[in-house]
Amino acid sequence: MNPSHSPRAGAGFTAPAKKQLGQHFLADAHYVEKIVLAVNPRPGDRLVEIGPGQGAITFPLLRRHPQLTVIEFDRDLISPLTAAAAPLGELTIVHRDVLQVDFTELAGGSPIRLVGNLPYNISSPILFHALEHAAAISDMTFMLQKEVVDRMAAGPGSKVYGRLSVMLQAWCQVTSLFVVPPGAFRPPPKVDSAVVRLVPRDPATVGIADPQHFAHLVKAAFGQRRKTLRNALNGIVDEAGFAATGVRSDARAEQLEVADFIALANATATTA
Numbered sequence: 001m002n003p004s005h006s007p008r009a010g011a012g013f014t015a016p017a018k019k020q021l022g023q024h025f026l027a028d029a030h031y032v033e034k035i036v037l038a039v040n041p042r043p044g045d046r047l048v049e050i051g052p053g054q055g056a057i058t059f060p061l062l063r064r065h066p067q068l069t070v071i072e073f074d075r076d077l078i079s080p081l082t083a084a085a086a087p088l089g090e091l092t093i094v095h096r097d098v099l100q101v102d103f104t105e106l107a108g109g110s111p112i113r114l115v116g117n118l119p120y121n122i123s124s125p126i127l128f129h130a131l132e133h134a135a136a137i138s139d140m141t142f143m144l145q146k147e148v149v150d151r152m153a154a155g156p157g158s159k160v161y162g163r164l165s166v167m168l169q170a171w172c173q174v175t176s177l178f179v180v181p182p183g184a185f186r187p188p189p190k191v192d193s194a195v196v197r198l199v200p201r202d203p204a205t206v207g208i209a210d211p212q213h214f215a216h217l218v219k220a221a222f223g224q225r226r227k228t229l230r231n232a233l234n235g236i237v238d239e240a241g242f243a244a245t246g247v248r249s250d251a252r253a254e255q256l257e258v259a260d261f262i263a264l265a266n267a268t269a270t271t272a
């Protein structure tokens with residue numbers, strides 16, 4: 001379909017896009033519908049959208065689900081969002097930087113479902129922030145740059161397998177869903193986008209003894225990805241640690257399974 005002839009998404013208002021806030025508004029109803037179908041809101045779900053913008057996803061969600069919380073940093077969007085949502089349902093707007101929002105507190109004991117066409121300039125920090133609150137999140141349906149989604153879902157041996165892949169896959173099931181071309185947005189970004197689903201694993205089954213140590217080890221391993229693990233993890237894992245886990249010290253980080261990183265971290269964690 002020629003994107004310029006695609007139906008416009010049902011935004012209730014328009015506002016000039018702010019580049020510094022990563023504003024690329026979804027303007028193609030076909031992709032809005034695909035995202036809403038991917039979210040598939042069910043009665044009782046507690047939906048939280050990050051970055052509602054002009055409401056391209058917000059209003060279709062609100063038409064299917066009577067209550068929605070959104071987190072938006074741009075103060076110019078708050079009152080138009082409030083006005084356009086009023087006839088549709090109950091929209092709660094959290095006017096804050098999403099990186100300052102405590103998702104665990106927001107959930108208040110009843111897990112939330114996160115949705116969002118994320119501001120691409122801070123998409124990785126948002127993912128790491130969400131990981132810190134994984135126990136309060138039942139799932140996440142996010143749109144990001146396709147290149148980032150490829151890294152999130154990559155496996156060992158792939159050129160794009162790295163820290164992001166291991167950190168996310170250790171804590172979540174990661175599924176790449178579909179690609180969205182630049183022409184679906186106003187203004188169009190320079191690159192393809194993709195929608196991904198993340199489902200946090202039960203923390204009890206993840207089996208990471210010390211999450212901070214695990215994060216430190218994964219960062220060090222990929223910080224020097226061309227080096228052998230013996231060198232990249234010098235000072236973190238000694239030969240006894242490699243021997244205890246069966247991971248070869250002459251391997252490189254990109255060859256290891258997520259479970260190998262967990263084993264290495266657990267064998268060397270002081271709290272293990």
Ligand code: SAM
Binds near residue numbers: 027054
């Ligand atoms: N959901 C809308 C859509 O699909 O058209 C807008 C998506 S746009 C890519 C990203 C949105 O995130 C914008 O509305 C932007 O203002 C908002 N945003 C950017 N930085 C933010 C932050 N730190 N906290 C919360 N929202 C932010």
